[in-house]
Amino acid sequence: MEDYFLTKFQRKTRIELQRIVDNQEHYRPEAVLAATKLLNKKLSEQALPILDEAAYPTRDEKLKVDTLSLSFDYRPFFRTLSYREFLTSISIAMFALAVIGIINYYSDERFFVDAHSTWRLYTILFVFLANHIIYRHEHKRSNNFLGRYINDLFLLVSMIILTISYKFIIGDTYTFPIENGVLGIITVISVIIMTIFSFEIGLGFLKMLLKKIRCQIF
Known part of the structure; x- marks a missing residue:
């Protein structure tokens, strides 16, 4: 199942992947893990700190997410x-x-x-x-x-x-x-x-x- 999400999330932007990681309760665990791996890869390519897959990103590493739009995302x-x-x-x-x-x-x-x-x-x-x-x-x-x-x-x-x-x-x-x-x-x-x-x-x-x-x- 994780491989499925890795393939599905390949074209997502860094902001979209970060949104999934920041709102883990809205997604399946396999989807969160796949998004975290892809986000780590994108961050490492940009020479930015890599996130721990087993933990939430720190406050400084988080991107701003519009929580209102997430609430009304169908x-x-x-x-x-x-x-x-x-x-x-x-x-x-x-x-x-x-x-x-x-x-x-x-x-x-x-x-x-x-x-x-x-x-x-x-x-x-x-x-x-x-x-x-x-x-x-x-x-x-x-x-x-x-x-x-x-x-x-x-x-x-x-x-x-x-x-x-x-x-x-x-x-x-x-x-x-x-x-x-x-x-x-x-x-x-x-x-x-x-x-x-x-x-x-x-x-x-x-x-x-x-x-x-x-x-x-x-």
């Missing part, structure tokens, strides 16, 4: 996009809908009577966070902001499709709650975009905190 996510992202989203969506169904069924019980809406909200937040944790486990790397955002959309669309399909199977009809269809769709999409954006900003701060205490889980 390439890391789509480079590894496969069927498992969709299967994972569908599986997590089915789990979430099953839990919500149980909460709705027992909504009249004493334990849920005054808190079933809160439990539904907690379930949604949990499954969206679990979606990112599973992604890190599957790909052995963290997802960036844009990647997590797209992954959230996959999960949300899966939940909507499964909900509509379930209603269709049981013979129920799905009614849109807003009378003006076009305006309603625009409003719902805008709310969804802003809600997921705000959610991911909050997760971004949580991720920074977890990295500082060396307990990164997504």
